[in-house]
Amino acid sequence: MLQKSFILVSFAFSLSALACTVGVAPAEQVSGGPMRVGALPLSALTPTAPPTVTFTQTAIAPTTPPQTDTPPPSTATVTVTPAASSTSAPTPVAGARQIAFHSGAVDGAKFIHVANVDGSQVISLTAGISPAWSPDGSQLVFVSDLGGNLDIFLMNADGSAVTNLTQTPTNDDSPAWTPDGQFIIFSSMRDGNAELYQMRADGTDVVRLTRTPLVAEIQPAVSANGEIVYAALSVGVTQLWMMQADGSEARLLEVGGGNHKFPAWSPDATKLAFASDRTGTFELYELTLATGEVRQLTETGVQNGSPQYSPDGRYLLFDSNRDSNYEVYRLNLETLGVTQLTRSNRPIFNGDPSWRP
Template identity: 40%
Template structure:
């Protein structure tokens, strides 16, 4: 190649190479700032007592790697991811005799207590904007639902009756809250419209229906029911229609949670102790993910 040819080549391709280098640099910067990639949809938080007491663990599904996020003499249970996947809410009695809600970063750092009540908290769940937590607080003998504002520390009572109200979950668009209540005898799933205040009862059975969780698109609700003797996982539309039984074992399948791409994880005691399984609804394929694990929560 002559010198003239080289000059022509550089003149033609220098802008292209500059654009490529700029794009690569921006990609690196975005990766560093965000700190997350596609692999994060394959991370599951769960609780396990493999070291003696319950701790919160994180599993990288693709690498089959598990490490603990908490290490404390008190039990740390019920992990719940923030919508951006950067924080985890969980329950612990580490500061006294009442169960309180704590929040930590996704890597287990910067643990701070959120609630400070004389009524133990259970079932924390995030609002889609990450600004609020809804949870159940034990009021007397019954759990009632409360909304805690993370920016102002204001607390708003959401249910007020003599029944059990538990396991609240915001819809992905933030317009509705699903929860389980025994106000009609057995535990059934209700959906509350936040704009109108209207409530719909989605299930009606002489056995219990609990643990409602919205699909990522808000079109379906998975839940657990013991209507056939043991606990199994079911799914229905957000209107309570087209009920489908997803698991059918002599064991118990509980605590369903959705992955970002529409798979379901849940805990099962089919082997005599609790393991976490994943179910691909489209293929009908089930796989055990991790042993000695409960309350799985897939990172958004």
């Protein structure tokens, strides 16, 4: 069962910090292949029933500027009546049919859910965290401790054909797809330190991309042109780094003071969204790579993280505890208007949202 130890291990690196030079080693071949688990029923994965997740559509006025979130245009036929406090009826973002996220008790099991981008038709798929859609939207890669430690799993979008891609006795985490859907970049402790690796989407041909014994590399994200951005943690500071697809040319991204984590690429690879605690709590920011300009997106005084761009680049999904619980929100990048998507009636962690392409 995905208990408290699962979440503490999975997010320990996020809460750590670092500041030292990241080196890059030549690619190293690692043995190992996928192990078939099968399409297990939810009851077989954990003895705890999945939590009930209620979706609401509540528009939240941004701090700056004072505008509400204009609903994204829709090409779908699904419509949902908003909650009474909402100023508009959200409709699906063009090209983004669904979102995925994990949900569960703060100190208990977590489950992968999918829902329409407007918040309707919530479906629980399996036990796990950190879901990420394949580029064609047909599969989800995710993290689970079904084998005792954290492994990376793959399943179809409907929850079928669950396959364990990693079988090391240590933890594997933070999976991210390459844009062609052929490879998955991930963080692993298999060599004694959190380093970044690449494997084929079937779990074969594992290649080590980084070799930095005193630095933990986590949370990789891959751009449309194949560049990798990631968080690097050591000696009290968390920083963002970027490297080429083969692990070469690693460089520090200058984004200001504080600790920085959860990097995410815009669809056109010109911007990065990330979370930073430069003001005391983790707020969301956006870096324009061509100019180095950093724009603050939220100003809440609470914790915000896990940003993910919509396929058209106009919106961010993210999680935040601004409503006491960690819930999933949508942010309009033009107006900075925020819409709350999930609302739980008991202590629940809803987070790590991902847009379906």
